[in-house]
Amino acid sequence: MDKLDEYRQNIDKIDKEMVRLFEERMKNAQNIGKYKEEHGLPVLNAGREKAVIEKAAANLKDKNLAPYTEDFFENMMRISRKYQADNAGHAVKIAYFGIEGSFTYEAVLKYSENLLSVKPVGCATTEDVFRLLLNDGADLAVIPFENSTTGAVVDVYDLLCKYDFYIKDEIFLKVSQHLMAKKGVKKDEIKTVYSHPQAISQCKKFIDFNGYNAIPYLNTALSAKFVSESEKTDIAALAGESAAKIYNLDILAANVNTDLDNYTKFIVLSKKFDKNENADNNSAVVSLDDKTGMLYKLIKIFKDEGINLTKIESRPDHKNPFEYMFFIDFDGNIDDENVKNAVDKAKEFAKAFKYLGNYKRRSVHS
Numbered sequence: 001m002d003k004l005d006e007y008r009q010n011i012d013k014i015d016k017e018m019v020r021l022f023e024e025r026m027k028n029a030q031n032i033g034k035y036k037e038e039h040g041l042p043v044l045n046a047g048r049e050k051a052v053i054e055k056a057a058a059n060l061k062d063k064n065l066a067p068y069t070e071d072f073f074e075n076m077m078r079i080s081r082k083y084q085a086d087n088a089g090h091a092v093k094i095a096y097f098g099i100e101g102s103f104t105y106e107a108v109l110k111y112s113e114n115l116l117s118v119k120p121v122g123c124a125t126t127e128d129v130f131r132l133l134l135n136d137g138a139d140l141a142v143i144p145f146e147n148s149t150t151g152a153v154v155d156v157y158d159l160l161c162k163y164d165f166y167i168k169d170e171i172f173l174k175v176s177q178h179l180m181a182k183k184g185v186k187k188d189e190i191k192t193v194y195s196h197p198q199a200i201s202q203c204k205k206f207i208d209f210n211g212y213n214a215i216p217y218l219n220t221a222l223s224a225k226f227v228s229e230s231e232k233t234d235i236a237a238l239a240g241e242s243a244a245k246i247y248n249l250d251i252l253a254a255n256v257n258t259d260l261d262n263y264t265k266f267i268v269l270s271k272k273f274d275k276n277e278n279a280d281n282n283s284a285v286v287s288l289d290d291k292t293g294m295l296y297k298l299i300k301i302f303k304d305e306g307i308n309l310t311k312i313e314s315r316p317d318h319k320n321p322f323e324y325m326f327f328i329d330f331d332g333n334i335d336d337e338n339v340k341n342a343v344d345k346a347k348e349f350a351k352a353f354k355y356l357g358n359y360k361r362r363s364v365h366s
């Protein structure tokens, strides 16, 4: 028996033991999942995960293995969380854009800290997310809405007009894009980068400086997966850190977005309108007749009710070329007298007025 066979035999023995321990660990995770369900606790416990990783690293004899151990435990706990959610009877199904490792997936994780069990269901396109919610394949949906560097995620604005869903919450996430490629690939070998068009725009300076050919792809995490599965060694993806971990890619250049303070706002959508006494922000989409002073009159309705209008964004009205729809946000709870009045008056005044929801305003620090 040569050395290679001997090492492999050792690994086979270790794997057998690891499978036994893995099964035992998962059984305990399942019990913990049941306990959480009975006691109304969320599956994810970030503090506990941090402690598990620190303990594992501290138990190492060879400290050089620390980053690999972290990776190993992060992945194992992700699997353990998924197992708990898959086994939960009352998990909230959340449709989201992308696959594990996408920024929207991260937003789902952040949102699910406040929920019991969550089953994230990935979708390849933003419209697939809307369709899944429409066809009862999900209870809620999470979708990117606006980025602090590149602005509106335009197709989502259009989909909000096409489908009748309500915005139930918002989630802010700091977004850092990294250049990542298969293990062993050097940065100067890269000629082509793949990513979502939003990520490509966020990293435009970096792409131009390096002379890369940028190819738009469905999603950041899907581009990372594509690179990991490709035979080519001159391609890379622009995606987040967790995509690099999940798809086993090396980060060749970190934080390559032009604006380092780069945030994305995600929205949580629901089919039904739930009243929320803490809600202090309203969204609506309005279209007006193309006549002098119409926008002024709309704004005046809110001013006369003493309501702060916090956003106006115009988007092309696809049914009427070169006419526009106005996406507005305004302060207050829908049960406030002045908010009710303003909404009633705006509905009467506008050519079309679609109320999009009443939810708690969050900030990039929340």
Ligand SMILES: C=C(O[C@@H]1C=C(C(=O)O)C=C[C@H]1O)C(=O)O
Residues within 6 Å of the ligand: 028, 029, 032, 043, 044, 045, 046, 048, 049, 052, 076, 077, 078, 080, 081, 084
């Ligand atoms: C198993 C638990 O659930 C999750 C999974 C963990 C794990 O696999 O170790 C740790 C924390 C939780 O995010 C737990 O809460 O202990």
